[in-house]
Amino acid sequence: KEEQQESLFEQAIEQVEPGEIALLLESLPIGDRLERWQQVAQDEQLDVLVAMRAEARGAILRTLPEPTLAALLDRVDAESLIELADDLPVAIVDDAVTRMTARQRNWFEQASQYGDDEVGRYLNHEMVLVPANARAGDALRVLLRSHYPFSDQAYLVDALGLYRGAISLKQLASLPDTQRLKEVPLLDLVPLQATTSVVDATEAVEHSGLAALPVVDTEGRLQGRISLQLALELTREEYESRLMATVGLDEETDLFSPVLQSSKRRALWLGINLLTALLASWVIGRFEATLVQVVSLAVLMPIVASMGGIAGSQTLTLVVRGLAMGQLAQGNLRALLSKEIGVGVLNGIAWSVIIGAVAGLWFGDLATGLVMAAAIIINITVAALAGVLVPVVLDRRGIDPALSGSVVLTTVTDVVGFLTFLGLGSLVLVP
Amino acid sequence: KEEQQESLFEQAIEQVEPGEIALLLESLPIGDRLERWQQVAQDEQLDVLVAMRAEARGAILRTLPEPTLAALLDRVDAESLIELADDLPVAIVDDAVTRMTARQRNWFEQASQYGDDEVGRYLNHEMVLVPANARAGDALRVLLRSHYPFSDQAYLVDALGLYRGAISLKQLASLPDTQRLKEVPLLDLVPLQATTSVVDATEAVEHSGLAALPVVDTEGRLQGRISLQLALELTREEYESRLMATVGLDEETDLFSPVLQSSKRRALWLGINLLTALLASWVIGRFEATLVQVVSLAVLMPIVASMGGIAGSQTLTLVVRGLAMGQLAQGNLRALLSKEIGVGVLNGIAWSVIIGAVAGLWFGDLATGLVMAAAIIINITVAALAGVLVPVVLDRRGIDPALSGSVVLTTVTDVVGFLTFLGLGSLVLVP
Missing domain, CATH: 1.10.357.20 (SLC41 divalent cation transporters, integral membrane domain)
Structure with missing residues (x-):
């Protein structure tokens, strides 16, 4: 009987897909979970923890000594730290923040301002930005070279960081190289406000026909974006919460909490x-x-x-x-x-x-x-x-x-x- | 009090977003719903019906005379007809099928073979196909010209319709124009089987890091694809079903059924x-x-x-x-x-x-x-x-x-x- 779990686990470890490993770790009784955790490749550990439910992840985090935690958070990005922060000692979080790049620290501090049900808290920052007065050829090259997923659009921002519009990769490809972007019609979309509720934001992305929507703060500064992938993740959590709420439980409840x-x-x-x-x-x-x-x-x-x-x-x-x-x-x-x-x-x-x-x-x-x-x-x-x-x-x-x-x-x-x-x-x- | 609904509705009609109009029609008592239905632009009607829950849509479909139904289904695609078929008279469906293009009829017949919980039933067919021996330049041009949403990848098929791989727009852009695609490494992904359960398929797309995954039948013929947008829609339905099931109801239940x-x-x-x-x-x-x-x-x-x-x-x-x-x-x-x-x-x-x-x-x-x-x-x-x-x-x-x-x-x-x-x-x- 144990063999089935075992083989499932080794299969997952080989595929090295953090979300799948997270699901499998959650399905293990705590002793086994800690044992298996050791087998997770170091460069996957952070992503696996982020993908786990808070309570299940807590069981692992509580056993890690401070130096290990610090090492784990060595190159943490804003999104991951926002997700983990509640389960970590304050000193560890503060330390991680000081070691972040200025850019990531900035994203982290902005995201922290928003509540649990506001989309601003969960934004993705892996997006392609180009100056509002860029030329089409330059923007296209930046976009084609980026390794960010779902980047079929670039966002135009001005010197103050204000959102100025979005343009699709396909449109860029159809423009002459030297065309100034401020002179062409951009994508017809209204950016979301960071204070938009998670439910409304996910519905907006679902119905937009685009792979992601940009999100701005009240001053119009680009804060990040919500991709369909993020919308799917947030929708899943929203419904899990509703299902668990009918019996007074939390979405983060662990199958094997003590x-x-x-x-x-x-x-x-x-x-x-x-x-x-x-x-x-x-x-x-x-x-x-x-x-x-x-x-x-x-x-x-x-x-x-x-x-x-x-x-x-x-x-x-x-x-x-x-x-x-x-x-x-x-x-x-x-x-x-x-x-x-x-x-x-x-x-x-x-x-x-x-x-x-x-x-x-x-x-x-x-x-x-x-x-x-x-x-x-x-x-x-x-x-x-x-x-x-x-x-x-x-x-x-x-x-x-x-x-x-x-x-x-x-x-x-x-x-x-x-x-x-x-x-x-x-x-x-x-x- | 009625004014609030009224203004909400007119707002939605202006934005002309079928999913939003569907949500609003569902929220109206049946008399009002039929009245408002008249105001929906003709070229939006089919999409609005497809986006509605079966029971709510049934209340509208039952009032439409046969010639109106036939006109509505004049240019119906396979996905829409699959969704509507259960709520329509058999003769109307048969008639619509005969008027479809050969290609759509083929998709429709294939999709009909799969059960309610198999992903093959819900597939999207708006995808970019290129011959397996195409050159990079040609494939790139086809991809850039396509108006299909989420088309950041093209699928390679051979003369028999067998799936031969997927290539991303970004990779195509980095290849020399005359490069034969069969000589380059393609996207590292395993196509889903059409008999995969909806739950497994949506999870696979969510974790793939891609905007869509191709789906094949048991012989390896490309059947369609599941995009993140479709995955989000199917996930929502799946959870709605589970929530309603706790009280013995159906996901399709109408707030205002008779x-x-x-x-x-x-x-x-x-x-x-x-x-x-x-x-x-x-x-x-x-x-x-x-x-x-x-x-x-x-x-x-x-x-x-x-x-x-x-x-x-x-x-x-x-x-x-x-x-x-x-x-x-x-x-x-x-x-x-x-x-x-x-x-x-x-x-x-x-x-x-x-x-x-x-x-x-x-x-x-x-x-x-x-x-x-x-x-x-x-x-x-x-x-x-x-x-x-x-x-x-x-x-x-x-x-x-x-x-x-x-x-x-x-x-x-x-x-x-x-x-x-x-x-x-x-x-x-x-x-």
């Missing part, structure tokens, strides 16, 4: 959900007297809560996606709400008939079936309402609905479910 | 979850006699089930991600299992102390607290075990764990939760 560390990370989410569960139990506790007299209510009550939870989470997921893609605004909220309530009522009626019949037959009592049916309709409809409103309200308050939406929603569907079912049961079924 | 249609789509998932809930209720029903005597059990039992469900879903989400990224194999499964069980036991002990104390104090009974604590430890540990094994077993049987994992897991944690808690309660607490 047990104690994992337990701590997960405990918070369990704690928050415990409060929800305690609230639901407290509601049930209000009906103790009823439950003693009509035990069928205790048997059936989880069904009411669970159907509401499922229906609500369907609506919630659809709405969270709409919010993330910028497809929900004041203008269509009411229409969405009435559609979702329509779906809730319809499914509520359909399932209440079925569940009511099952419950009635099970306990040989028509009234039990009717109480069950009524509670199901109410809870599924309330769930639809909450499924729309909870994420929208959270989003407006700047709280990530992908993370906290499901807890709030479950609280609503549990409390409403138990309250209506046990409440109706108390009124109708208690002899 | 109420009846939505209700039907969602009913299946509610039905499956009802079976789970009924099974849990049946387990509770076995303990009716106990519940009548010890009503505190009815009050507390949802907590046991819910804590197990939350803990299990954290493990499940981590494992589903690992499976999707190919990071889980025979070799590390045991290590993962023991780590997750470790986390489960640790969190189980920690929370059982807290919850046991709360329960004991609430009902003023030490034994109740102890039963609760024991049930919590058992259920969280079982949840960890199930969180690893359920997705792995489903995956091996070819069932998508992102879709069905959570239902199976909830069944386990509900049944085990109620069974241990009520079982222990019957043994210890019944007077």
Whole structure:
């Protein structure tokens, strides 16, 4: 069994592709991971670490002595250091910064100013720059000689570093050698602002038809670019975050983080959900007297809560996606709400008939079936309402609905479910 | 409120970017969507439809009379028709195919042979081909004149259409005009197979350092290419599918599909979850006699089930991600299992102390607290075990764990939760 992993690893090491090695190191238990790390070629180590998820990489970084870390960061570029900085001792980072070239230090300091969700933080600086008054022939030669990937365009900057336009390699090739670039029509594109959100920036690149878009700061200085490759990487991370957020975890979570560390990370989410569960139990506790007299209510009550939870989470997921893609605004909220309530009522009626019949037959009592049916309709409809409103309200308050939406929603569907079912049961079924 | 949408829409129409128009049309209730559709310029309509999600686009396609559909598909290319075909009447598709150029028809027929999760189905055919024995100067001219996006490389094919290699624009520019390409070293890349999974293909492009990778069939014939832009689009769809699958929905789900249609789509998932809930209720029903005597059990039992469900879903989400990224194999499964069980036991002990104390104090009974604590430890540990094994077993049987994992897991944690808690309660607490 170990052989399979082993051969996979040796294959990857041979192909020497940092991204693949990173994926494989992440898939190893920590002991094996540290052992394999030794086999990674020195000139690949930095790229491999950058490609790894923060938590998995931390397990390696913590074992490296300071001189090794310093050597590793000897020729670090701005992008890599931005990615690693949070997992390194401050002194090591400061030391690496002082040893950078002035240019890279400048990029690093600029990128550090932007937040986690701003594209300015992640920019690529491997781009071809030419003076705004350059001639076509010179620009073409610079572009053809560059080894940067995705460099099918050159950016024109003036003496102050201000962005003046972009020109494609193909256009350059079609111009006479001595043609001044300031006299020709350039690529028809609007540079992105460094404060643009990562989501908007990746969508802009995807739809641009170009391999990369330039990014400028508020003063119009060229800060770097976002290539399709970077956009793909950032999109992957964005979706991973959303997927992990549904269970209160981080995108950077390591498959093999130490047990104690994992337990701590997960405990918070369990704690928050415990409060929800305690609230639901407290509601049930209000009906103790009823439950003693009509035990069928205790048997059936989880069904009411669970159907509401499922229906609500369907609506919630659809709405969270709409919010993330910028497809929900004041203008269509009411229409969405009435559609979702329509779906809730319809499914509520359909399932209440079925569940009511099952419950009635099970306990040989028509009234039990009717109480069950009524509670199901109410809870599924309330769930639809909450499924729309909870994420929208959270989003407006700047709280990530992908993370906290499901807890709030479950609280609503549990409390409403138990309250209506046990409440109706108390009124109708208690002899 | 409507004005906001309206101005957004007019802005998009002016920018005339099909992807943006598609996102906006999707965000409109169906009546408005059909109205706005009329405003989309005729030469943009096809691209807008292709960019829309299937269900949202279906709402438009269903209203178009046959002659309009035929006109729309007048110059359709293979990629667009592949995307639209499922939502169109067969006769319309057949008619469009006969009107295609021989070349496009050929691409269409080839793409149709591949499944939904194979990259061959989605390939881009806008690529620059040159004969394998071409001269550098000729190849360079063809490449510089092409209007295809991301064409920084030309593909060499022989007379039989077999793929013979790729060469970059930069390399071509550095060669003497008369240099035969078959005598120079070409780009160091392995073409992808058309049967490669979409996930593997997008990762290959992301890590290739190139703007696109060529794709061949089993005989080595060039079938098309996958560009970074296509990889980004397919990655987005892949993650959207996984996010929607957690609540039994499809990536193609429309925010504003008609109420009846939505209700039907969602009913299946509610039905499956009802079976789970009924099974849990049946387990509770076995303990009716106990519940009548010890009503505190009815009050507390949802907590046991819910804590197990939350803990299990954290493990499940981590494992589903690992499976999707190919990071889980025979070799590390045991290590993962023991780590997750470790986390489960640790969190189980920690929370059982807290919850046991709360329960004991609430009902003023030490034994109740102890039963609760024991049930919590058992259920969280079982949840960890199930969180690893359920997705792995489903995956091996070819069932998508992102879709069905959570239902199976909830069944386990509900049944085990109620069974241990009520079982222990019957043994210890019944007077």
